[in-house]
Amino acid sequence: MDKQRVVFHIDMDAFFTSVEQRDNPGLQGKPVIVGARPGERGVVSAASYEARRFGVHSAMAVSEAYRRCPHGIFLKPRMDAYVKASRAIMDILRSFSPLIEQISVDEAFLDMTGSARLFGQPLNAAEKILEKIREQQSLSASIGVAPNKFLAKIASDYKKPNGITVVPFATDKITAWLSTLPVSKIWGVGQKTKERLYELGIVSTGDLQKCPFDYLHKKLGKQGASLYYLCRGVDERNVEPPKKPKSISREHTFSRDCSNREEWKTVLLSLSQDVARQARDSNLKGSTVVLTYRRPDFSRHSKRMPLPCPCDVSRVIYEYGLKLVSQVRDTTLRLIGIGICDFGRDHQLNLFYQDEHIQTLQNAEKAVDNVLKKYGPGCLKRGSENSKKNKL
Structure with a gap:
């Protein structure tokens, strides 16, 4: 069984x-x-x-x-402070189950199937998790306990803050538990879908449960079919570790439209450092640098350039970001961002970027990573940041 x-x-x-x-x-x-x-x-x-x-x-x-x-x-x-705390919390969760799916910096799914002999019944296990987070990180969380991801996600929002909600596990009780909730609580029901459902006279999840499959499929297409099962608490998705990202990027929106190119460069330097640090933490190296920017009219644009070799070094990312900035003909920007993509793609090295040179830069930045992890964000700055000069 x-x-x-x-x-x-x-x-x-x-x-x-x-x-x-x-x-x-x-x-x-x-x-x-x-x-x-x-x-x-x-x-x-x-x-x-x-x-x-x-x-x-x-x-x-x-x-x-x-x-x-x-x-x-x-x-x-x-x-940096939030990411550091997030990593510590995810480590705590992994001590309860290796099947963890982190979906953002502050939330995750955990498959606790068959763990009763180690941690007790689900409620007891959830209490132990909250206690460990509180003891080690001095932070609080809320936990939803259910037979699937959809129900657990809804339940975690029930008794915030610092609460635990256990959903009924019997099919008929799940349906009854869901029936009183507004349809907006169902995954995938945003403002537009909610308005459409209201037009159909569907306000509560109970109203949705009364609708035949064919009716919902006719009115809402594939989403209607999905809602038919979700409103009954049916969700077959497994808890799975997230796939490797296709890109890593950071953006900055200026407080006012900015026409100072030196300020663009200052921001790019900081963003490049963040992107490189995240890439190293994820054990990823990008082969293409992508510059993103928004004009004052909100239109979004991007430029990209291949790197001489896959790398996770901020100096290289920033240098190529500057080359892309030099191609921007606009005089005023609302937002600027930089990122890397094409992980794992090989390139022929040019004469300047030999393996030894890249390795030296990477070792230096890893040393900085270790200092930041030990002493916290802000304990180190580049000389260029202090002097507000952006040349490398």
Whole structure:
């Protein structure tokens, strides 16, 4: 007889702002908002629960967040700190199951099937996970426990923050549990789909459960077929480690449209360092550099150039980024970004970029990585960053 599948969805509570409050105890209990600063153009990346009481939420324009919460503490994101905490949390999850699927920096699925002898019943195992995260990282999370990913994802949002929700495992009880939820809770139901369902008189998941398969397929096509099964709690997808990314990139939106090319270069240097560090952490080397930019009219454009050899070195990525910037004829940009792709593709080395030269640069940057991991973000800077000169 097959074992009953048990899936956890672990969702960190207000992750970015919780890391800020953990690292700076003076921020605890205060409305913290991570994202753009007031007066800048941009959006909220994360809001603490104290800020959410004023209606502030992620993806909200920072101008609106400031209007709702003018006394809030607005902070720029510290991605290195969030990534460091995320890695530690994922390591904790791996100590409970090797079948982990990280879907973002602050959430993951865990297949806990057959783990009762090691960690107890699902509720007990979930409690142990929260306790370990709290002890080792001083952060809180919420967990959904269910027979599949779809139900676990919904359940993890039930008792936030620091809550555990166990979904019924019997088929008839699952249907009843889902029936009272609004259709917007179902995976894949965005604003447009919700409006279409409302037009059809479908407001709750229970309403959706009453619709025949053929009707939903006729009205909504493939999505209708998917909704027919999801509203009944049917989801056959396995928990799987994510595939290797096709590209690694970082972007920066200027607070105001920028026509200063030296500022473009300064931003590209920082972004190149982030891209290279992420590539090294993922054990990936790119063969093509891609420059991305937006004009003030919001139109998006890109330029690309092959590298002399696959690499994960910021100096090389930045140097080729500068070559691409020199090809940009626009005088003003709204956004600029850089990335690498074509992982694993081989190129003939040119005379300058010999293996030894690349290896020397890579060793130096790995040494910097180790220092940053040990002492934290911001402990090291390039001389060019301090002098605001961008030549290598």
